[in-house]
Amino acid sequence: MYCEEEEKKREKEEEKEIYMSTFAIKNAIVVTCNENDEVIRDGAIIVDDNKITAVGRTKDLEEKIRECDEIIDGRDKIITPGLISVHDHVIGHVFKGFTEDGAEDYFYKHCFSMETFLNPENSYWFAYAGLMETLKFGCTMINDLFHYSQSTAEAVEDIGMKAIIQHKVFDIDLNNLQHKNYERFYDAGIKRLEENEELIKKWHNKADGRIKCWVGNHAPDTNSPELLKAGRELADKYGVGIHIHVAQTVQEHEMINNTYGMSSVKFLDSLGFLKDDVICAHLAFADTEDIAILERTGAKFAHCPVIMAKFGTFPRIKEFLTSKVPMAIGDDWVTLNPWGDMRAAIEVTRAVTGEALQYAIRAFRMMTIDAANLLNLGDETGSLEVGKKADLIVIDALRPNLVPMKDVIPSLVYNMTGNEVETVYVDGKKIVDEGRILAKDEIEVMRKTQSLAEEVWTKGGVWPE
Numbered sequence: 001m002y003c004e005e006e007e008k009k010r011e012k013e014e015e016k017e018i019y020m021s022t023f024a025i026k027n028a029i030v031v032t033c034n035e036n037d038e039v040i041r042d043g044a045i046i047v048d049d050n051k052i053t054a055v056g057r058t059k060d061l062e063e064k065i066r067e068c069d070e071i072i073d074g075r076d077k078i079i080t081p082g083l084i085s086v087h088d089h090v091i092g093h094v095f096k097g098f099t100e101d102g103a104e105d106y107f108y109k110h111c112f113s114m115e116t117f118l119n120p121e122n123s124y125w126f127a128y129a130g131l132m133e134t135l136k137f138g139c140t141m142i143n144d145l146f147h148y149s150q151s152t153a154e155a156v157e158d159i160g161m162k163a164i165i166q167h168k169v170f171d172i173d174l175n176n177l178q179h180k181n182y183e184r185f186y187d188a189g190i191k192r193l194e195e196n197e198e199l200i201k202k203w204h205n206k207a208d209g210r211i212k213c214w215v216g217n218h219a220p221d222t223n224s225p226e227l228l229k230a231g232r233e234l235a236d237k238y239g240v241g242i243h244i245h246v247a248q249t250v251q252e253h254e255m256i257n258n259t260y261g262m263s264s265v266k267f268l269d270s271l272g273f274l275k276d277d278v279i280c281a282h283l284a285f286a287d288t289e290d291i292a293i294l295e296r297t298g299a300k301f302a303h304c305p306v307i308m309a310k311f312g313t314f315p316r317i318k319e320f321l322t323s324k325v326p327m328a329i330g331d332d333w334v335t336l337n338p339w340g341d342m343r344a345a346i347e348v349t350r351a352v353t354g355e356a357l358q359y360a361i362r363a364f365r366m367m368t369i370d371a372a373n374l375l376n377l378g379d380e381t382g383s384l385e386v387g388k389k390a391d392l393i394v395i396d397a398l399r400p401n402l403v404p405m406k407d408v409i410p411s412l413v414y415n416m417t418g419n420e421v422e423t424v425y426v427d428g429k430k431i432v433d434e435g436r437i438l439a440k441d442e443i444e445v446m447r448k449t450q451s452l453a454e455e456v457w458t459k460g461g462v463w464p465e
């Protein structure tokens with residue numbers, strides 16, 4: 001009896017150790033993204049279970065570090081917050097590499113119609129492959145709007161990342177869009193909105209709180225005014241946000257202007273759709289009056305410089321950067337490299353304005369703390385500060401593209417490929433180790449993704465080439 005009790009006690013303690021273990025990384029460069037953009041050389045960070053309990057100079061934290069269960073030497077390493085992308089469609093990985101040269105035409109002609117060949121199973125694998133790409137580059141959280149949103153939720157849960165997920169809601173026929181045919185199928189739209197509600201009921205705050213669910217009205221042209229209003233009501237009912245494309249393409253811009261006699265932003269505002277819980281992606285055609293409406297309503301801007309540059313359009317970036325509209329950066333789809341996004345946010349801005357407007361530190365904040373704030377999660381993630389969740393990445397600084405290093409954040413933003421990311425922690429749990437994802441065998445996922453993609457391309461008439 002006595003022995004049994006001892007055994008139980010020991011088991012309980014072991015259990016406690018698994019869930020409440022502490023670790024410290026010391027002697028590293030720590031990029032905090034706190035309000036002073038503090039970078040601590042010879043820095044250390046201590047994590048207890050899922051939270052950061054100390055950040056500072058190694059020598060000031062020695063005593064606390066000694067008490068940790070695991071002590072990691074971070075010499076020649078840089079620790080930063082996990083990166084956050086505020087606009088994604090990870091299942092769109094099935095369109096990687098062969099759709100980008102076609103820009104907008106290809107988008108309507110091939111992508112939208114090929115989306116009809118997706119199903120819950122292949123979508124899971126395309127989502128997982130997309131997450132795998134961006135996670136290995138240091139992204140710990142995405143904001144994703146697409147079909148088969150529950151497959152995305154499953155992939156996020158399995159790989160160990162964080163996400164806000166919405167279901168793609170629209171009431172046109174995707175095959176008609178290439179012919180600029182906007183015939184409405186309202187009942188199908190309401191069914192999709194019901195699927196969005198199911199997603200919220202099933203997945204909101206699930207996976208230990210790593211997954212949150214919002215409403216995903218796709219765009220002003222692909223949604224009737226009635227469906228947009230119904231989406232607004234659903235978001236209000238559950239107290240969640242809305243993620244929508246706005247003024248994304250020439251086709252949308254022209255359709256909204258021709259049909260309603262106003263811009264996409266004005267149209268949404270006229271429906272009472274815009275509030276401070278709405279994230280508008282792209283805004284490529286938003287003008288000065290539209291920017292004033294966004295400022296008044298508090299609606300936010302997910303800027304996607306890479307996909308916009310591929311489309312050959314770009315928002316009025318100088319006006320946005322100097323406006324009060326909260327903004328952060330998103331990957332969008334097919335190329336999910338946050339470092340490339342940050343560089344494009346700087347370089348394309350300078351190319352289109354002829355001015356040195358955007359800087360490395362701001363671009364970095366737009367994929368860390370500003371991104372967390374955009375998603376209403378700035379209190380729990382996006383920076384390395386005491387009390388926040390331990391969402392962080394460890395970068396190998398001893399790479400030819402990173403030395404010599406004087407100013408840390410610009411060195412990273414201008415030179416990282418993403419392959420220098422060695423370790424990724426989400427909620428204090430290691431999900432990437434030595435550059436490898438721990439959840440599934442990467443090679444198997446990639447082979448499976450390739451064969452499933454070939455099936456979709458065959459149905460879409462673009463395979464074999």
Ligand SMILES: [Zn+2]
Binds near residue numbers: 332333
């Ligand atoms: Zn998008």
